[in-house]
Amino acid sequence: xxxxxxxxxxxxxxAEVEGRTLLVQLLREKLGMTGTHVxxxxxxxxxxxxxxxxxxxxxxxxxxxxxxxxKITTIEGLATGNDLHPMQAAFKEHHGLQxxxxxxxxxxxxxxxxKHNSNPSEHEVREWLEGNICRCTGYHNIVKAVQAGAKAMxxxx
Amino acid sequence: xxxxxxxKPASVADAVKLLAADGEAKxxxxxxxxxxxxxxxxxxxxxxxxxxxxxxxxxITVGGGKVTIGAMxxxxxxxxxxxxxxxxxxxxxxxxxxxxxQVRNRGTIGGSIANNDPAADYPSACLAxxxxxxxxxxxxxxxxxxxxxxxxxxxxxxxxxSVSFPVAEKAAYMKFAQPASRYALVGVFVAKGPAGARVxxxxxxxxxxxWKEAEAALGKSWGVAAVENLxxxxxxxxxxxxxxxxxxxxxxxxxTKRAVAAAG
Ligand SMILES: Cc1cc2nc3c(=O)[nH]c(=O)nc-3n(C[C@H](O)[C@H](O)[C@H](O)COP(=O)(O)OP(=O)(O)OC[C@H]3O[C@@H](n4cnc5c(N)ncnc54)[C@H](O)[C@@H]3O)c2cc1C
Ligand code: FES
Ligand code: FES
Numbered sequence: 156x157x158x159x160x161x162x163x164x165x166x167x168x169x170a171e172v173e174g175r176t177l178l179v180q181l182l183r184e185k186l187g188m189t190g191t192h193v194x195x196x197x198x199x200x201x202x203x204x205x206x207x208x209x210x211x212x213x214x215x216x217x218x219x220x221x222x223x224x225x226k227i228t229t230i231e232g233l234a235t236g237n238d239l240h241p242m243q244a245a246f247k248e249h250h251g252l253q254x255x256x257x258x259x260x261x262x263x264x265x266x267x268x269x270k271h272n273s274n275p276s277e278h279e280v281r282e283w284l285e286g287n288i289c290r291c292t293g294y295h296n297i298v299k300a301v302q303a304g305a306k307a308m309x310x311x312x
Numbered sequence: 313x314x315x316x317x318x319x320k321p322a323s324v325a326d327a328v329k330l331l332a333a334d335g336e337a338k339x340x341x342x343x344x345x346x347x348x349x350x351x352x353x354x355x356x357x358x359x360x361x362x363x364x365x366x367x368x369x370x371x372i373t374v375g376g377g378k379v380t381i382g383a384m385x386x387x388x389x390x391x392x393x394x395x396x397x398x399x400x401x402x403x404x405x406x407x408x409x410x411x412x413x414q415v416r417n418r419g420t421i422g423g424s425i426a427n428n429d430p431a432a433d434y435p436s437a438c439l440a441x442x443x444x445x446x447x448x449x450x451x452x453x454x455x456x457x458x459x460x461x462x463x464x465x466x467x468x469x470x471x472x473x474s475v476s477f478p479v480a481e482k483a484a485y486m487k488f489a490q491p492a493s494r495y496a497l498v499g500v501f502v503a504k505g506p507a508g509a510r511v512x513x514x515x516x517x518x519x520x521x522x523w524k525e526a527e528a529a530l531g532k533s534w535g536v537a538a539v540e541n542l543x544x545x546x547x548x549x550x551x552x553x554x555x556x557x558x559x560x561x562x563x564x565x566x567x568t569k570r571a572v573a574a575a576g
Contacts, residue, residue, distance in 0.1 A: 157318055174318035174360065175350070198348050201414065210388075210417040216347045217418065220318045221340075221362060264413065285494060286412025 159223040163188070164232030172219040179203045179214035181222075182229060190230040190259050194288070201287035204260035205229045211267040213286070230259035233266070241307035242266050242300075251300030253291035261287050265301040266308070273309035275302060313350045317359040323366060324471060328448050330361045331469040337361055339471060341384055341423035344415050369422070369473060374399045377479050377506070383422025383472040391416060400441075402483040402501070402575070406433050409487055411494055422472040425457075428464050428519060430550065431495040435512075435520040437485065441477045442507030448473055461518040480505030482534070484574035486567040488515075490554050497555050500567035502526075502575055504534055511568055516549050516560045526568055536572050539565070 160169040163186065170185050182188045182205070194202030196215050203215040206228040233240035239247065242262050252258045261284065268275060268283045275283070280301045281294070289297060319337075321327045331337050338357035340346050341364075349355050363369055369384035374395045381390060390396055391408035410416055410424075410433050424434045425445065438445070438454035445452045448471045457465045466472070480503040487499040496515030500523075503510050509530035511523040529538040546561035555563070 174316050175313040177347075196351065198344065198415070201412070204414060211414050212417050213414045216344060216414075218318070218343065218347070218360075220320075221343065221364065223320075267413065283413055286414045 157220050157223075159219055161222055161225050161227055163227045164229060170219075174218065174220060176219040177215055178205070178207075178212075178217045178219050178222050178227075181219040182214060182227075188229055188231055192256055192259055194256065194260075199286075199288065200257070201260040201264060201284075202257050204263040204287065206263060206267065209267075209270075211264050228263075230263060233262070240266070241311050242269065242304035245304030245307055246297075246300045249296050249300035249303055251292065251297040257287060257289040257291075261289065261297055261301075265304060268301065269305035269308045273305050275305055277302070314353065314356050316350075316357050318362065319359060320362045320365050324368060324448055324473060327361050327363060327366060328469065328471060330359070331471070334359055335468060339363055339426075341420040341426075342386065342418040344411070344419040345423060345427050345429070363422075363471070372396060374479075378476045379403065379479060380474050380476045381421050382474050384420050385422075387411075387416035387419050387421070387424075388413070390421065399479050400477060400483065402480075402485050402503075403437055403441075403477060406437055406485040406487075406501070409433065409485075409489075409494075421475055425475060426464060426466060426472055428458055428462055429495070430461050430518055430520075431490075431493075431497075431499075431515040432520075433485070433487065433496060433499055433514065436496075436499055436501035436514040437477065437512075438475065439512035439520055439522055440501035440503040440510040441480055441483065441505060442503075442510065443478070444476045446473045446476065447471060458520050463519070478506045482575040484571045486571040486574060488563050488567055490515075498560055498563035498567055500564060500571045502530070502568065502571040504530070504575070509534060511571075513544075513564055516544075516564055518548075518550065523564065523568065530572065534572070536569050539568050539572060542568075544568075 156171045192202035194200035198216040337359040340360045387407045396404040443454045483503040485501045490497045499514040511526040514520045544561045544564035546557040549557035551557040
């Protein structure tokens with residue numbers, strides 16, 4: 156079986172995987188990091204979004220072997236101790252979630268947007284979240300949270 | 313997914329060798345189409361040959377009246393390339409409208425063209441701009457490349473190396489996206505370039521095609537007026553739960569007008 160090594164939230168990890176093991180399976184099943192969710196498993200919903208070398212990707216649509224040598228950040232890697240990341244804090248403050256299932260993916264996707272756009276318009280946020288589906292909120296508060304989170308991230312720099 | 317072996321060659325030559333040695337092996341680029349296909353067990357390759365370590369397949373060069381894009385160049389890199397935005401802004405805009413940010417962060421131009429999904433965006437740019445598809449063995453004109461639904465001129469084991477787009481004087485792409493998938497219900501790429509006035513339609517038929525009547529009209533006099541009253545035929549167009557053939561035919565007219573207006 157192929158052996159893969161990568162950093163996950165700053166820690167070096169290695170594991171034996173099958174060729175067909177998905178990145179999300181490695182994270183959840185081998186490493187026990189269940190913050191990253193699987194909603195659709197068909198590349199549609201974005202619940203599984205993580206960062207691979209700083210870019211958001213659907214971890215259900217990437218093989219673990221393809222992530223060999225990469226730097227992975229998951230939702231578990233955002234907070235510093237008990238201090239939420241500004242984007243997480245904004246989701247809490249603006250009530251950008253109801254059941255919370257889509258939230259890890261929403262937050263990871265939003266963090267990438269905020270990296271290139273610290274002041275996104277409502278339209279820009281909605282376009283960016285094209286690949287993230289929420290079944291509860293109607294998106295309204297998610298959009299507000301992402302706008303506030305992006306500003307807070309810029310201010311925290 | 314069925315289990316498969318995994319290879320990550322560092323050169324085109326090694327990738328071609330691996331594919332030649334095993335007729336059931338398949339190349340994987342961004343995986344945004346292939347991985348979902350494997351999950352549904354619609355394909356059962358014995359091995360995947362990952363092209364992501366082949367450095368020669370990545371990159372964008374502009375020169376000699378052409379924009380040349382390596383097969384493994386990701387949609388996001390075409391969308392955000394200052395060179396593409398300057399030389400062929402319609403192509404950068406097209407790449408920026410593919411799927412969603414996560415698909416654009418992984419999906420590649422080579423994978424999109426090799427797959428030839430009936431609703432994919434890039435094939436329309438290839439046909440309208442008169443692109444040349446370079447493989448490990450030959451150069452193929454876009455007109456000869458897209459053969460039918462999910463079908464191309466590629467031989468088994470043949471790899472796309474790059475795609476060259478002649479720079480056009482005017483060009484624009486207009487996509488009427490299917491609201492759930494964001495694939496084109498109908499997308500129209502118009503161009504006035506070295507190959508003349510060209511109109512390529514995706515999403516509407518079994519494979520991308522040129523709308524010759526509109527090309528003739530635009531060739532005589534480029535402008536919205538030339539295509540104002542032109543109606544596309546619904547014969548042979550796709551009909552599904554998202555749209556009937558008549559509606560798709562109507563959209564071809566509307567998107568063509570919008571694209572010509574946008575191209576200026
Ligand atoms: C949610 C979602 C939405 C999408 N929306 C759109 C959209 O709106 N418009 C659009 O155009 N596309 C869309 N796509 C498809 C996306 O653009 C894919 O990236 C693309 O179709 C395939 O590229 P890939 O690099 O992922 O290829 P892969 O999935 O890795 O490969 C696809 C096929 O091409 C072959 N292949 C790959 N590279 C080469 C090469 N260099 N030479 C020869 N054969 C090769 C593979 O063997 C495979 O058969 C969407 C995908 C998803 C998951
Ligand atoms: S679980 Fe990956 S996109 Fe839905
Ligand atoms: S909060 Fe329930 S799916 Fe988004």
